[in-house]
Amino acid sequence: MFKNNNKVLIIIGCFLVPLMLQATSTLPKLKGGIDNLKVLIEFPMDAFDNHLQDDLVEVEFFIEVDGSITNPRIVSESHAIYNQTIIKALKDIKFEPATSNGSPVRVLYRMPIYFKI
Numbered sequence: 457m458f459k460n461n462n463k464v465l466i467i468i469g470c471f472l473v474p475l476m477l478q479a480t481s482t483l484p485k486l487k488g489g490i491d492n493l494k495v496l497i498e499f500p501m502d503a504f505d506n507h508l509q510d511d512l513v514e515v516e517f518f519i520e521v522d523g524s525i526t527n528p529r530i531v532s533e534s535h536a537i538y539n540q541t542i543i544k545a546l547k548d549i550k551f552e553p554a555t556s557n558g559s560p561v562r563v564l565y566r567m568p569i570y571f572k573i
Contacts, residue, residue, distance in 0.1 A: 531566065
């Protein structure tokens with residue numbers, strides 16, 4: 457697998473879409489920002505070998521009150537080849553949790569990730 461760098465992988469439009477379970481005062485924030493996640497995602501060698509590009513994978517997960525991610529699942533994909541690397545990267549990130557009335561709350565999020573060679 458390739459590590460993210462300017463020669464091999466560009467992730468465009470990697471953003472979070474809240475699927476809220478309850479009203480929140482503040483949204484969760486990715487610790488280290490999106491750039492931190494981009495560094496953790498590896499481009500699968502099989503995708504490179506098969507000239508796969510301009511692919512979209514959407515992953516859904518819960519952000520818990522401690523900022524950890526639970527129950528990540530792929531909800532749509534262009535090619536299943538990317539799934540393992542995305543799930544692996546999600547295990548290594550943390551969020552500042554969403555809050556409601558000053559207290560951390562659990563929320564459901566969806567993240568689209570675009571792969572481009």
